[in-house]
Each structure stands twice: as C-alpha cells, then as structure tokens.
Amino acid sequence: MSERVIAPRNRGFLFLDSHPAGCERLVEDMWAGVPAAAGTPDRAPVALIVGSSAGYGLAATIAGLARAGIRGIGVCFEKAPTERRTATAGWYRTAATAALARRHGREMVFLNGDAFSDSMKNQVADLIERRFGGRLDHLIYSVAAPRRTDPDTGRVYTSVLKPIGEPHRTKTLVFDDHGAAEVKEVETRPAEGDDTYQTLTVMGGADWERWIEHLAGRDLLADGFTTVALSYIGSALTAAIYRQGTIGTAKAHLEQTARSLDERLGPFVGGRAVTSVNGAAVTQSSTAIPGIALYVGLLRGVLGDALVPPIAQLTELWDQLTGARPFGLDGEGRVRLDSWELDPAVQEVVTERWNAATTDTIAGLADLDWFRAEVERLYGFAVPGVDYAAPVETAVPWPDAGHTG
Known part of the structure; x- marks a missing residue:
C-alpha cells in the first residue's frame, strides 16, 4: 500500500504531483456529461485514439466510449508512480477511463x-x-509532444513555441506563490536556424500520415475508414505566437496532410481524412503558450458557462464521424468546432478586455477562480466531491491489456 495525503505543489502552471482520486472523479464526471446516443450501433466501431490520456485526446476517448460505443485502443505516454512521486495525471486518468469502460462493457x-x-x-x-x-x-x-525521434534516421527533433521573423511581446497571466493573479508583458525571441522545421517535424502531419500508411500496409483500414487530427486556430490576439508562429506552421502542415490523405483514402477504402479545429480550453499543453492563459481566462469571463468544454466538442465530433449528423466542414475542408469562440461579437468583447487587462483590473475582466481551478483539475485537484484531507493510494496499476471488458 502506498497511501498518503497529497497536497498540490506547483511551479507556475506545472504541478509536481497528481491526485489519483481527483483524476478518477474528473473522468467519471466527464463520462456522466456525455448524452446517451439515440440508438445502439449494429456493430461497435473499432477506434484508435493516439494521445488518449489528456486534453482533447482524453475527451475523444471518453466521448467515443460513452456516445459512440467504440471499442479499440488508446495510446499515450505517461509515467508510473515511484516511491517519491505520484504517477502523472494521465496515468491515473487512463486507469479510471479503463475502469469505466469495463463497467459499461x-x-x-x-x-x-x-x-x-x-x-x-x-x-x-x-x-x-x-x-x-x-x-x-x-x-x-x-x-502534443516536445520532441520526436524519427524512426528512419534516429534523429531527435524538438518543437518550440516561437514567433517567426520578429520578437513578439504579449501580455500573459501568471499567479504568484500566494495565488494572486498578475498580468505581465513577456517577449519571445523569434525562431532561429531550423526551429520551424523541427517543430513541423514533431507537431505536423508526418507521424499521423505514418500511422495511416502503417495500418494500410497491414490491410487494417475498414471500408469507410475515417481519420481526424485535432487542431486549433484561435484568436487574432494569440496569432503571432500561435497560428503565425512555429506551431502554426506545424498546424498548417497537419491540414495539408489531411488533404493529401483524404485524396488517397477516398479511392482506397471510401474513407475520409480531416482536421478538427477545436475551441479554446485549459490543457497542459496550452498553459505553456505565452498569452494563452490570459486569453482563455478572459474568454471564460465573457462567455461564462457558454464556453464549450472539450467533452461536449468531442461528442459533436463523434456524431459526425459515425454519421449521426453530417460533417460540418469549412471552405478548407476542416471540421469547425470553434464557432462559439470565434464569433465576432465574442472576440470584440474579449479584445476590449485584453486591451484593458492589467494586474489591477484583471479580477473584473477574467474568470480567475475558474481558470485557477481548471489548471488544478488537470492534475486531479480542485475536483468537487473529493476529500483531499484523506490518504489516497498512489500505486495505481496500469490497466490490464488482457481484460476483455
């Protein structure tokens, strides 16, 4: 037994430990928030989710299980518990997701x-x-990964979050050691050398395409096979560091890959390949991007509960994948699940608040309590209904792959 009381310890938005019971309850709440499908499919679709333990990938996994009745495989990279540290939050979320899947057959x-x-x-x-x-x-x-080893060459590529061409100054939101919010200006140096190429190689479409080619080479793609890469565009307020920066180049490559795959899958298996542009959310990846924390806090301040969480967005995506509703594609062939965020009226108010945001004014402009709690929930803290004063077992095993449900 490795029971102990776990208190949140963090450096900025990075927490040193995660809470197993909080992660479990979070997964259960996400599952409970998915509306049941109108009918039962004749055959449970077989799905593969690459990046299944966090953010939109976790939402895709839970929504697929709860809404579409999928069976299949989730792939992720998480760290096991040790004597000194808990496992990563994704480890505990995966264990909880597997338990729920078994419970629902x-x-x-x-x-x-x-x-x-x-x-x-x-x-x-x-x-x-x-x-x-x-x-x-x-x-x-x-x-969303910091690095990738090319399977053909063994070379390690590293992704960076940098603007292209010129340094970029932006406002960003930080919290001090006492939890007080502060609005600061930060400068990010532009990409140098092959920074952009390396980021594209990690975060672009190369690995997605390799997955499809590998599975096609084994004759494993069903007739009507569909594949989706999850992406983000975001606001003009964050464009210089995101959509127009190194990561944006990678996202553009992802979209180009989708078009190429779509052209090939159609005649091959009657299949489809698209990108899904999701709306803003607090994730472990997004909190690392300068300006995103401030932007999302302001967006929540404007929208309140009308901000659409990832689980609701991915429920809609599964309805499109399974044919419960038609694909809603834009002129570039992308599924758009971010219209609520990029509505011009919403963006106008967010921009006004962004321009007015200072350390003195931020509390009246952004939903700071919500944002702070969302960051803590990434690690299993601040989840309603969890007794954080009680000892909890940290040595949670990885789900048994031999269990058939």
Whole structure:
C-alpha cells in the first residue's frame, strides 16, 4: 500500500504531483456529461485514439466510449508512480477511463509508450489484427509532444513555441506563490536556424500520415475508414505566437496532410481524412503558450458557462464521424468546432478586455477562480466531491491489456 495525503505543489502552471482520486472523479464526471446516443450501433466501431490520456485526446476517448460505443485502443505516454512521486495525471486518468469502460462493457486497451515509434505502431496493428477483427473504423490523432525521434534516421527533433521573423511581446497571466493573479508583458525571441522545421517535424502531419500508411500496409483500414487530427486556430490576439508562429506552421502542415490523405483514402477504402479545429480550453499543453492563459481566462469571463468544454466538442465530433449528423466542414475542408469562440461579437468583447487587462483590473475582466481551478483539475485537484484531507493510494496499476471488458 502506498497511501498518503497529497497536497498540490506547483511551479507556475506545472504541478509536481497528481491526485489519483481527483483524476478518477474528473473522468467519471466527464463520462456522466456525455448524452446517451439515440440508438445502439449494429456493430461497435473499432477506434484508435493516439494521445488518449489528456486534453482533447482524453475527451475523444471518453466521448467515443460513452456516445459512440467504440471499442479499440488508446495510446499515450505517461509515467508510473515511484516511491517519491505520484504517477502523472494521465496515468491515473487512463486507469479510471479503463475502469469505466469495463463497467459499461466496452473493450478498450490502453498502451503506454512512444506513439512516434514503429514498435508502437506494430503493437497496435497486431492488436487490431488478433483482437478487434482486423479492421479499424476510426483513428483520432491528438499528439502534443516536445520532441520526436524519427524512426528512419534516429534523429531527435524538438518543437518550440516561437514567433517567426520578429520578437513578439504579449501580455500573459501568471499567479504568484500566494495565488494572486498578475498580468505581465513577456517577449519571445523569434525562431532561429531550423526551429520551424523541427517543430513541423514533431507537431505536423508526418507521424499521423505514418500511422495511416502503417495500418494500410497491414490491410487494417475498414471500408469507410475515417481519420481526424485535432487542431486549433484561435484568436487574432494569440496569432503571432500561435497560428503565425512555429506551431502554426506545424498546424498548417497537419491540414495539408489531411488533404493529401483524404485524396488517397477516398479511392482506397471510401474513407475520409480531416482536421478538427477545436475551441479554446485549459490543457497542459496550452498553459505553456505565452498569452494563452490570459486569453482563455478572459474568454471564460465573457462567455461564462457558454464556453464549450472539450467533452461536449468531442461528442459533436463523434456524431459526425459515425454519421449521426453530417460533417460540418469549412471552405478548407476542416471540421469547425470553434464557432462559439470565434464569433465576432465574442472576440470584440474579449479584445476590449485584453486591451484593458492589467494586474489591477484583471479580477473584473477574467474568470480567475475558474481558470485557477481548471489548471488544478488537470492534475486531479480542485475536483468537487473529493476529500483531499484523506490518504489516497498512489500505486495505481496500469490497466490490464488482457481484460476483455
């Protein structure tokens, strides 16, 4: 037994430990928030979610299980508990998701390892072949990673969050050691050398395409196979560091990859490939981007409960993937789940608040309590209904891949 009381310890938006009971309750609440589908599919679709343990990938996994009745495989990279530290929050979220899937009779296997590697692709292909009927219906790709090792060359590429061309100054939101909010200006130096190429190689469409080619090479794509890479565009307020920066170049490459895959999948299996542009959310990846914390806090201040959480967005995406409703594509062929965020009237008010935001005024402009709690919930803290004064077991095992649901 490795029970202990876990208190939140953090450096900025990064927490040193995570809370197993809080992560479990968070997953249960997300599942409970998914409306039941109108009917039961004739056959449970087989799905692969690459990046299944956090953010939109976690939402895709839970919504797929609860709404679309999927079975299949989730791939992620998480750290196990040790004597000194808890496991990562994604480890506990995955264990909780697997337990819920079993409880609802869903067959879902979770694999922990490097999604960029060919060995993981082989492991997934073998599972699809021997356990899931040899045919994959859906692949959702949701990977945000700091680095990638090229399977062909062994070279390690590193992604960076930098503007292109000129330094960029922006407002950003930070909290001091006592939890007080402060609005600061920060400057980010522009990309140098091959920064942009390296970021594109990590966060662009190369690995997504490699997954599709690998599975197609094993003859594992079902007729009508669909695949979606999750993406983000965001506001003009954050464009210089995001959509027009190194990460934006990678997202543009992701969209280009979707068009290329779509052209090939159509004649091959009658399939589709698209990107899904999701709306803003507090995630472990987004909090690392300068300005995003301030922007999302202000957005919540404007929209309140009308801000659409990831689980609701991914529920809508699964309805489109399974044909419950038609694909809602823009002129670039992208699924758009961010219209609520980029509504011009909403953006006008957010921009006004952004321009007025200072340390003295921020409390009246942004929903700071919500934002602070959302960051803590990423690690299993600040979840309603959890007794944080009680000891909790930290040595939670990884879900047993041999359990069939």
